[in-house]
Amino acid sequence: MELQLQIKMNEKLFVRNPEQTELGRKIIQFSIQLIYENGFEAFTFKKLAEVIGSTEAGIYRYFENKHRLLIYLTAWYWSWLEFRVTFHLNNISDPSIKLKKLIQLLAANVIDDDSTIYVNESILHQIIIAEGSKAYLTKHVSDDNKDRLFKPYKDLCSLIAGIILEYNPHYTHPRSLASTIIEMAHLQVFFMNHLPSLTDFGESRDEQLVVEYLEDLVFCSIRK
Amino acid sequence: MELQLQIKMNEKLFVRNPEQTELGRKIIQFSIQLIYENGFEAFTFKKLAEVIGSTEAGIYRYFENKHRLLIYLTAWYWSWLEFRVTFHLNNISDPSIKLKKLIQLLAANVIDDDSTIYVNESILHQIIIAEGSKAYLTKHVSDDNKDRLFKPYKDLCSLIAGIILEYNPHYTHPRSLASTIIEMAHLQVFFMNHLPSLTDFGESRDEQLVVEYLEDLVFCSIRK
DNA sequence: TAAATTAGATAGTAATACTATCATTTGATA
DNA sequence: TATCAAATGATAGTATTACTATCTAATTTA
Numbered sequence: 001m002e003l004q005l006q007i008k009m010n011e012k013l014f015v016r017n018p019e020q021t022e023l024g025r026k027i028i029q030f031s032i033q034l035i036y037e038n039g040f041e042a043f044t045f046k047k048l049a050e051v052i053g054s055t056e057a058g059i060y061r062y063f064e065n066k067h068r069l070l071i072y073l074t075a076w077y078w079s080w081l082e083f084r085v086t087f088h089l090n091n092i093s094d095p096s097i098k099l100k101k102l103i104q105l106l107a108a109n110v111i112d113d114d115s116t117i118y119v120n121e122s123i124l125h126q127i128i129i130a131e132g133s134k135a136y137l138t139k140h141v142s143d144d145n146k147d148r149l150f151k152p153y154k155d156l157c158s159l160i161a162g163i164i165l166e167y168n169p170h171y172t173h174p175r176s177l178a179s180t181i182i183e184m185a186h187l188q189v190f191f192m193n194h195l196p197s198l199t200d201f202g203e204s205r206d207e208q209l210v211v212e213y214l215e216d217l218v219f220c221s222i223r224k
Numbered sequence: 225m226e227l228q229l230q231i232k233m234n235e236k237l238f239v240r241n242p243e244q245t246e247l248g249r250k251i252i253q254f255s256i257q258l259i260y261e262n263g264f265e266a267f268t269f270k271k272l273a274e275v276i277g278s279t280e281a282g283i284y285r286y287f288e289n290k291h292r293l294l295i296y297l298t299a300w301y302w303s304w305l306e307f308r309v310t311f312h313l314n315n316i317s318d319p320s321i322k323l324k325k326l327i328q329l330l331a332a333n334v335i336d337d338d339s340t341i342y343v344n345e346s347i348l349h350q351i352i353i354a355e356g357s358k359a360y361l362t363k364h365v366s367d368d369n370k371d372r373l374f375k376p377y378k379d380l381c382s383l384i385a386g387i388i389l390e391y392n393p394h395y396t397h398p399r400s401l402a403s404t405i406i407e408m409a410h411l412q413v414f415f416m417n418h419l420p421s422l423t424d425f426g427e428s429r430d431e432q433l434v435v436e437y438l439e440d441l442v443f444c445s446i447r448k
Numbered sequence: 449t450a451a452a453t454t455a456g457a458t459a460g461t462a463a464t465a466c467t468a469t470c471a472t473t474t475g476a477t478a
Numbered sequence: 479t480a481t482c483a484a485a486t487g488a489t490a491g492t493a494t495t496a497c498t499a500t501c502t503a504a505t506t507t508a
Binding site: 044045046056057060065 | 494495496497498499
């Protein structure tokens with residue numbers, strides 16, 4: 001069985017839908033590659049155009065600017081992750097097992113899953129760790145939020161908050177704890193790799209240690 | 225008694241020490257103002273130079289580029305905060321009271337304290353919330369880290385980790401919890417103000433709710 | 449076959465992120 | 479008070495970035 005995953009993206013994220021054309025898909029594929037290699041600051045549409053054998057103007061037909069492209073990539077990632085989470089938690093009724101699986105999915109290294117040929121999910125995961133928060137840390141967050149650009153992130157957060165409440169309906173901060181889990185699943189991995197003294201994982205580079213930390217944090221907090 | 229607080233900054237943070245000249249102090253003062261008003265991305269040395277009646281080249285004599293200036297401001301902030309924390313926790317022996325005061329100092333709105341004329345700590349605090357993580361979320365974190373540019377952040381983290389261990393010497397993740405507290409004290413406030421559905425604080429804009437959330441998170445985790 | 453969509457090629461502009469040079473002011477020192 | 483060095487200001491210039499505009503060629507679709 002070969003299935004291609006298609007994620008329906010908010011129209012405001014792009015000028016022209018990149019998933020519907022060859023060039024569009026190349027933009028997604030190679031922007032992920034380039035941002036991963038050079039970082040978001042050094043990434044330009046010109047460099048991207050050169051790599052994919054197109055022109056700057058060509059890229060601008062799909063995305064207003066590189067920041068919008070970053071928001072697109074993050075939105076895609078969160079949608080994909082929500083799908084993945086939903087899929088993996090299917091048929092599990094015990095909320096504590098759900099939460100454990102969830103933390104695993106958030107913090108553990110992703111293996112490119114071939115469900116989309118032009119998105120390397122493993123590399124995209126790395127990008128989201130290092131660049132993801134730049135999508136919303138801007139002067140125009142509120143405007144972007146009005147355009148619902150962060151809906152996938154918020155949906156995932158809601159999903160997690162729901163499971164937390166399943167586990168303990170009296171817990172008072174399900175959403176804040178959910179966003180804490182999401183953010184820390186990424187940031188503790190980043191710290192482990194680049195600023196290890198901000199963590200207790202040394203230079204191990206072992207994401208399972210982050211998983212253990214988060215499990216402890218979460219289950220202590222929501223214990224009935 | 226009028227005291228001027230002088231924070232000794234790492235020499236690698238600047239080209240020429242901005243605290244020692246009038247122009248340097250103006251750069252600090254007005255860069256804080258401009259980054260606050262326009263966001264870090266829209267902030268340029270040219271605009272800064274115009275505001276303080278100097279020239280672009282003049283600013284470059286103090287800071288290599290705007291990213292270094294951001295690192296300088298964050299380093300200054302963390303040093304100042306560590307001093308503040310040390311000061312406020314002085315003579316307190318009960319580590320649980322220490323932790324509560326600490327969370328309060330991290331998450332609550334700062335009032336400009338006049339201990340430094342050219343730094344508006346209240347606005348700087350706002351900047352660190354929205355822009356602070358951009359200081360380390362780069363391709364060259366590790367190089368910057370080798371130059372010890374993030375030492376003040378790490379020192380504060382160590383301080384907090386120490387208090388956590390005072391409270392419970394057997395807690396396994398004092399550093400990760402410390403960096404989680406620091407990051408979340410800022411991020412939950414940002415979310416509360418701009419993406420409220422990622423929190424449980426609604427549009428209240430009341431930082432005390434963030435304080436309560438963090439206290440709950442921390443004390444549940446480190447309970448003996 | 450005509451019409452529309454998509455892409456490529458080229459050009460151009462304003463702003464950004466710097467670097468270099470030289471003259472002037474200021475302030476410390478002898 | 480003369481002198482020297484440090485700090486600043488003024489000006490100019492470059493490469494790159496972040497776009498916008500226009501025109502043509504190729505491809506698809508009706």
